[in-house]
Amino acid sequence: MKAKAAISKASEGASGLTGMWRIKRPVMDEGKCNKCLMCWLYCPEAAIVRGKDGRLWITYEYCKGCGICAEVCPTKVIKMVKEV
Amino acid sequence: MILTGNHAVSYGVKAARAEVVAAYPITPQTQIIEKLAELIAKGEMNARYIRVESEHSAMTACISAEACGARTFTATSSHGLAYMSEMVFWAGLGRFPVTMAVVTRTLAPPWSIWNEHTDILAQRDSGWVMMMCESAQEAYDTAIQAFRIAEDERVLQPVMYGLDAFSLSHTAENVDLLDQGIVDGYLPGLDPSKLPVYIDPDRPITFGNLLGPDRMMEFRHLIKEAFDRAKRVIDEAAAEYSKIAGRPQTGLFENYRCSDAEVVVVATGASSGDVKDAVDSLRDKGLRAGMIRLKTIRPFPGEEIREAIGGVKVVAAVDRDYSFGFGGILGRELSAYLSGNVFRYIAGLGGRDLTVGDFEGIINDALQRAEGGKGNAGEVWWGLKEVE
Numbered sequence: 001m002k003a004k005a006a007i008s009k010a011s012e013g014a015s016g017l018t019g020m021w022r023i024k025r026p027v028m029d030e031g032k033c034n035k036c037l038m039c040w041l042y043c044p045e046a047a048i049v050r051g052k053d054g055r056l057w058i059t060y061e062y063c064k065g066c067g068i069c070a071e072v073c074p075t076k077v078i079k080m081v082k083e084v
Numbered sequence: 085m086i087l088t089g090n091h092a093v094s095y096g097v098k099a100a101r102a103e104v105v106a107a108y109p110i111t112p113q114t115q116i117i118e119k120l121a122e123l124i125a126k127g128e129m130n131a132r133y134i135r136v137e138s139e140h141s142a143m144t145a146c147i148s149a150e151a152c153g154a155r156t157f158t159a160t161s162s163h164g165l166a167y168m169s170e171m172v173f174w175a176g177l178g179r180f181p182v183t184m185a186v187v188t189r190t191l192a193p194p195w196s197i198w199n200e201h202t203d204i205l206a207q208r209d210s211g212w213v214m215m216m217c218e219s220a221q222e223a224y225d226t227a228i229q230a231f232r233i234a235e236d237e238r239v240l241q242p243v244m245y246g247l248d249a250f251s252l253s254h255t256a257e258n259v260d261l262l263d264q265g266i267v268d269g270y271l272p273g274l275d276p277s278k279l280p281v282y283i284d285p286d287r288p289i290t291f292g293n294l295l296g297p298d299r300m301m302e303f304r305h306l307i308k309e310a311f312d313r314a315k316r317v318i319d320e321a322a323a324e325y326s327k328i329a330g331r332p333q334t335g336l337f338e339n340y341r342c343s344d345a346e347v348v349v350v351a352t353g354a355s356s357g358d359v360k361d362a363v364d365s366l367r368d369k370g371l372r373a374g375m376i377r378l379k380t381i382r383p384f385p386g387e388e389i390r391e392a393i394g395g396v397k398v399v400a401a402v403d404r405d406y407s408f409g410f411g412g413i414l415g416r417e418l419s420a421y422l423s424g425n426v427f428r429y430i431a432g433l434g435g436r437d438l439t440v441g442d443f444e445g446i447i448n449d450a451l452q453r454a455e456g457g458k459g460n461a462g463e464v465w466w467g468l469k470e471v472e
Contacts, residue, residue: 004240004280005179006303007289015293 022065024080032077039069087259089252092220094119096227099267103154106134106145110164112249113187139164143171150180153276162189162203176211179280181234184244187253198435199249201405214382215245216352238313248354311383336385338377345374347398352378362443386421400450404432431466
């Protein structure tokens with residue numbers, strides 16, 4: 001059925017590839033990460049994914065580069081690096 | 085039943101079985117929502133009344149209730165409408181078929197509670213179907229028809245209808261109410277699955293999120309198409325209502341004695357009765373006058389009016405509103421459809437009284453201007469005094 005208004009169904013990336021907005025990218029030093037999940041909890045776009053094995057990674061397709069994860073990380077293992 | 089225009093709206097909304105009313109009081113509209121609150125409190129009307137702290141929240145609550153599948157109503161006036169304006173656009177552009185009564189009132193400063201149409205007309209690009217009522221009876225009838233038009237699958241846009249402050253809102257007249265069974269037949273319950281935005285917890289959606297430049301125009305065009313279809317829906321709603329009510333109804337506009345007219349007044353709202361009296365009086369004196377009463381302002385029935393009076397030599401458009409730097413809004417819009425013969429009058433701003441004599445005077449003035457070859461350049465501020 002044709003849409004009558006602009007709505008989106010709940011799905012990954014429903015708002016498009018918002019990663020294109022990023023000026024700085026968060027880079028995680030995985031080896032030093034203590035898996036406290038603060039970044040995962042605070043990320044406003046749910047762009048940090050928690051794998052089955054407890055591993056954490058950032059989906060750069062959707063990460064807007066806001067830097068909240070780097071700010072809240074207690075072990076300071078996320079650095080904001082300028083995009084080129 | 086003897087009802088003011090305001091209470092006629094309340095009884096129309098009750099007959100339409102509105103399920104949610106969210107509103108904030110403002111003169112001269114307050115009677116509408118007071119009566120609805122009373123009907124709901126007494127159990128005569130099965131609806132939820134949501135008290136809010138502002139008109140902005142009133143419209144937000146209406147949009148939300150409509151999105152949950154409830155038939156929804158609110159009412160406001162002048163400053164309340166201006167304050168609500170952001171959400172008025174959300175309702176129109178988001179395609180939520182809410183209905184709203186607007187008691188037209190002058191915007192301040194200077195402070196005023198009296199009649200003028202600029203408040204409602206300032207919302208004309210918000211994606212709402214817009215109408216103006218002539219009488220308390222028509223206010224009742226329109227309150228019912230508005231839901232039918234708004235919820236029609238070919239339209240699915242909100243509908244607002246205006247009542248002139250005091251001359252209609254607070255003037256009591258005899259109003260015929262329809263039996264509930266008849267209204268129920270005319271206006272079946274709202275089917276939420278037909279709504280453009282229906283929030284169903286079992287099928288989660290997001291509404292109002294970001295839409296990039298690559299897709300926005302298409303969604304605006306859907307609304308444009310809905311307004312193209314709305315003209316027919318409005319006329320059908322009026323025609324079918326006239327059958328069930330046994331009283332003639334006006335859809336887009338009323339053609340009053342225009343068929344052989346040499347001069348036609350175009351006006352809207354509660355003063356229309358006075359215009360018709362002026363037309364009758366001048367016809368008694370041998371002048372072939374007529375009137376076009378604009379019932380519907382959006383969609384603007386320009387082509388239809390051109391078809392009805394395109395050949396008439398002299399047209400006088402009377403605006404009880406003003407767009408600074410442009411002119412009377414309805415006269416200017418009409419001029420876009422009629423070639424070169426619209427004489428534009430600005431009258432009754434701030435609630436200044438307009439009588440049958442004023443309209444006779446306007447008709448005679450337009451005829452004199454036409455004979456004097458003055459054309460339609462400029463506009464006349466009718467009855468303007470010197471500022472001391």
